[in-house]
Amino acid sequence: MFFLLVFLALTYQTEQVxxxxxxxxxxxxxKVIAGKKLWETNNCIGCHTLLGExxxxxxxxxxxVKRLGGKEAVKAxxxxxxxxxxxxxxxMPQFNFTEQQLEEIASFLEYVGQINTAKWPPNIQG
Ligand code: HEC
Known part of the structure; x- marks a missing residue:
């Protein structure tokens, strides 16, 4: 019973955090939503990792975005x-993105960079 309560408390805490x-x-x-869609439909993950996956x-x-020094550098x-x-x-292939699509994909990557990953990756090289 005790461990069941601990389990439920930790589940609740995880859901909050x-x-x-x-x-x-x-x-x-x-822009972030559109960028996520571009990320998925262009199979970036077929070559790259995103937060290790x-x-x-x-x-x-x-x-x-941090490593290259900003969104503009990523777009470029x-x-x-x-x-x-x-x-x-x-x-890396040429995707022929429009200016708007570049802004969207860079916005998505900027968003991912703001997720609290408990200091992972341990160094800027990723
Ligand atoms: C066929 C494999 C492949 C695919 C698919 C691919 N990339 Fe890449 N990407 C690379 C390689 C390899 C590099 C390293 C630089 C180079 O050799 O061109 C790279 C480098 C990058 C960099 C610079 C990273 C750095 O640290 O300098 C960015 C940003 C990037 N890719 C974004 C994307 C995005 C966004 C997509 C999907 C729209 C994508 N890539 C799809 C192979 C790929």
């Missing part, structure tokens, strides 16, 4: 990928 930790209020921003081929993107990177790729390796 998770929405704050995830900054869910920011998920009402239409995904493929380990390309850099972690949970902290990329995504936009500047060569169409023909980088010779000799499977590189």
């Amino acid at each position: 998770i929405p704050q930790r995830d900054k869910r209020e920011l998920l009402s921003d239409p 995904g493929a380990y081929y390309a850099p972690e993107l949970g902290n990329v 990177f995504i936009q500047s990928r060569p169409k023909e790729g980088v010779p000799g390796r499977r590189s």
